[in-house]
Every structure is written in structure tokens, then in C-alpha cells.
Amino acid sequence: MNVVRHYHHSFHYSYETSLKKHFFVIGLAALGIIVLLLPALHFIAPTRILISPNDLSSARLIEACFATVYRLTIAYIFAIVLAIPLALVITKSPKFERILLPTFDIIQSIPVLAFFPVIVLVFVKVNFFDGAAIFVLFMAMLWNIVFSMVGGLKTIPQDIEAAAFVFKSKGLRKLAKITLPAVFPYLVTGSLLAWAQGWNILIVAEVLHNYIPNGNSSQDLYGLGSLLVNASYQGKNLVFISSLVAMIIIIGLMNFFIWQKLLHLAERYKFD
Amino acid sequence: MTDRIIFDDVSKSYPSAANKWAVKDFSLEVKKEEFFCLVGPSGCGKSTVLKLIVGLEKPTSGKIERAEAISMVFQSGALLPWLTVAANVAFGLEMIGKDEHEVHDLCNKYLQMVNLLHFSSKYPRELSGGQRQRVGIARALAVEPKVLLLDEPFSALDPITTEELHKDLLAIWKETKITIIMVSHLLEEAVLLADRVGVMANGSLKGIVEITLKRPRKDTDADFIQRVKKLKNLLS
Numbered sequence: 001m002n003v004v005r006h007y008h009h010s011f012h013y014s015y016e017t018s019l020k021k022h023f024f025v026i027g028l029a030a031l032g033i034i035v036l037l038l039p040a041l042h043f044i045a046p047t048r049i050l051i052s053p054n055d056l057s058s059a060r061l062i063e064a065c066f067a068t069v070y071r072l073t074i075a076y077i078f079a080i081v082l083a084i085p086l087a088l089v090i091t092k093s094p095k096f097e098r099i100l101l102p103t104f105d106i107i108q109s110i111p112v113l114a115f116f117p118v119i120v121l122v123f124v125k126v127n128f129f130d131g132a133a134i135f136v137l138f139m140a141m142l143w144n145i146v147f148s149m150v151g152g153l154k155t156i157p158q159d160i161e162a163a164a165f166v167f168k169s170k171g172l173r174k175l176a177k178i179t180l181p182a183v184f185p186y187l188v189t190g191s192l193l194a195w196a197q198g199w200n201i202l203i204v205a206e207v208l209h210n211y212i213p214n215g216n217s218s219q220d221l222y223g224l225g226s227l228l229v230n231a232s233y234q235g236k237n238l239v240f241i242s243s244l245v246a247m248i249i250i251i252g253l254m255n256f257f258i259w260q261k262l263l264h265l266a267e268r269y270k271f272d
Numbered sequence: 273m274t275d276r277i278i279f280d281d282v283s284k285s286y287p288s289a290a291n292k293w294a295v296k297d298f299s300l301e302v303k304k305e306e307f308f309c310l311v312g313p314s315g316c317g318k319s320t321v322l323k324l325i326v327g328l329e330k331p332t333s334g335k336i337e338r339a340e341a342i343s344m345v346f347q348s349g350a351l352l353p354w355l356t357v358a359a360n361v362a363f364g365l366e367m368i369g370k371d372e373h374e375v376h377d378l379c380n381k382y383l384q385m386v387n388l389l390h391f392s393s394k395y396p397r398e399l400s401g402g403q404r405q406r407v408g409i410a411r412a413l414a415v416e417p418k419v420l421l422l423d424e425p426f427s428a429l430d431p432i433t434t435e436e437l438h439k440d441l442l443a444i445w446k447e448t449k450i451t452i453i454m455v456s457h458l459l460e461e462a463v464l465l466a467d468r469v470g471v472m473a474n475g476s477l478k479g480i481v482e483i484t485l486k487r488p489r490k491d492t493d494a495d496f497i498q499r500v501k502k503l504k505n506l507l508s
Contacts, residue, residue, distance in 0.1 A: 159350035166344045167364035
């Protein structure tokens, strides 16, 4: 049976950045931030009001990293689980597409932060603060994946669709054997953009107190986003720089260990 | 269920298309174990005829009688780039629920038939155009059809590869004794391979020319040239 199931592991079709190059870029970015931002922050800091004077330990920073990545991951899982059926429904028939595509296009063009205050109030009411952040991150991530996948579904060649019909591949088997592999490169690029969008929104998503009437920073979710905002607000330059460097390191490591590998793997799934 | 393909006054229209009738009043009978070739210019409806045979399109009017086990080779090869050669050949077999042992045996049998057994763990993009088309043929044969449809399978290949594949296809046809219906826009290719050649234009069958020449045929023979001329006359 080996002959049928055997996949070989040599890749020749894409460019892969080395780990050394990656660390070099991360290091350079961190150094740039320290050199450029530290004096500027020092200048601004005295005008800020100090709310929470507690210093940040390395353990707390790691905790913040995990909390943030956890929220982003949960939001991403929800986004991809919903995006796949949504994209499949949109492309199911020209009729669905005519109705659903413009509808989703309008929804996705409304900035996710526009309805964030309402979302926060709803989740605060049920005392599920993390839910507010995850929901807003999910909304920010969803559309990138949906529209990337719709694009991917439309690039499946007609001959492949015809071959699926001739060889009696339909339903879930077609989904698993043809459709999902065929859109895999688009899911990867959509996911990459979704995560980028997630990191963008994070700074707002974790700082909930801005949206709670008479709120204060103790109502914020502990994570890199809230650390960045509150450290900046309180003039805690070291905390601010550490959080920013930690965020860059996480993004860099994710790029190297996840996105680069997936983009590389996606080459195998592209039609000529 | 018949082993033949019978078109009884079949028409197919696409209301949105400029030329509404893709196929018009089309009647044809392709016999068991026959090698039939359908020729005609681009857009004349010959590929639609194949789609009607395989069930990808439904006729607007008329009746089609067809064999149950039909397989197809596509112009582009239509291989799945993420699967190895062997997994591509196994694809159709897995879809019809063959067990692993059978899948393995049939894959090896048909990869051997197209001389690609030693390429079984390669990926389609590592193969030449001719090799990919051979994989497409092996995949189509692996499901052991009664009728094999070929939609301009050699149109993107160089002349030397095409010549090799012509010989291989005839050898496979002789060995498997299946009915073949091939679509081509090359009159010479049709005369070289087929028992009968149908000429299509504007969605209609203009005529059928019987090719009684002995195989292997040579395109320099006077009889061969005369058959090609006859087809040309039907087209003009």
C-alpha cells in the first residue's frame, strides 16, 4: 500500500527564510524600537498619570504573552470554523453568490471597532470579559478568511470539477479530497492576514475599561495589548518596550515556525 | 444496461450563450469496442457531446442511452497536484469504495500499462506533459470502464510525445477492448486512430467517415490522405 500513500518530502518550489535571518530581523526591529522609542517615551512620560505602579516581572510578561496568544488562537479557531462553511455557501450557486457576497462585503466594511462598545457591555453584563476580546478578534479575523477562501474556490479548474464528477467524488468526500486541499493555499494566506488583523485589533480588544462607563484599567484583560496601552499611559517605558519586543518575537516566531512552513507547504496544493 | 452509446435526436441549449444551441438534432450510435473520433473546429459542440455522455450536462431534448461504467481523460490531465501519481490513479478507485488491496493492485496494473510504475511516488508537477497525460489515462482506466472518453488529450503536447501516446493508446485499446470516444480538432489524428470519424460543425453532425485502413497507419499513404480530404470536404 506504500505506493499509494507515499508522499515525499522534498520541496523545490518556494523560498524559505532561514532561522538566522529571522532572528536577525527580529533583533534589528527590537533594537530599532529601543533606540528610537525610548527617548521619545521618556520625554512624554512625566505628563502621564500613574494608575498602577506595579513593576512587571518576566513571569508576568510570559503570562501576558500566553494570555494574548490564547485569545487570538480561540478567536482564530472560531473564525476558521465559521469561514469555511460561509465560503462554501457563498459559492454554492450563482444565486447565493449574488445575494450573499455583497451582503458580507457590506458587513465586513463596517469597522469591527464600531460595534465594540456594545459587545463589551454585553459580555461585561454576563461577567465574561475574555468573551468580549475574543468576539471582536473573531470578527476582525473572519472576513479575511472568508474572502480568501471564496477566491480560492473560484480558481478550482473546470476540468478538476469535471474529474470529481466523473470519478463520483461528491459531498463530504469531495470536500475532504478536492475542495479543501484546493483552497488550502488561500486558507493559509487568509489566515495570515487574519492574524495580522488580530494583532492590530489586540491593542483595543484587551483594553476594555475605555468602553465601560466609569471603568478603570483593573477591568482590562491581562495581555500584551493592555500592557502596551497601560504602560504607555503610565509612562512605564521598560514595560512598554518589553511588551513590544515580546510581541515582535511572538510574531516573528509564528512567522518562522507556522506561516513560512504553511506557505511553503501550500505550494504543493497549487494548480499549474 | 447497454455497452453502446446511443444519441437519439439530442439537442442541448444554453439560453444565456450567444449561439444558443451547443448541440442540435444529434443522432449517433457508437458500437461496443469501437474507436470513434469526433472532429470539428473549436466551439462546434464536440466537448458538449462528451459532457452529455458522461452526464455532466443534461440534454434539452432527445434521449441518450449510455453504458454505466464511463471514464474520462481530460485535456489538461486534471490531476490533483497535492497527490502523488499513485494516489491520483487511486483517486477514482477510492471514490467507488474499492478496498486497499484492490486499489494497490489496480494502480500498479495501470501504471505498468502506461509505463509509469517507477514514477508512482512522484508529484504531477515533477512530470512532463506527456507523463501527466499518461497518469490521466491510467486513472481513467483504473476504474475499469466500458467506455473511455478522451477530450483532446494530446492537444498540448509536442509531436514526438503525441506520436508515442498515439501508439500507446492503440495498444491499450487493443488490450482492454473498451469503447473509445475521442474528441480532436486534428483530422490526421482522427484518421490515424479511429474506426469511424464523425465530423461536427455548429452543433450538428455533418457526416461520418469509416476508416477501414489497416493499422499501423501512415499519414503519407495515399488512402490516408484521401480520408483526410474527405473529412475536410465534410467540414467545408
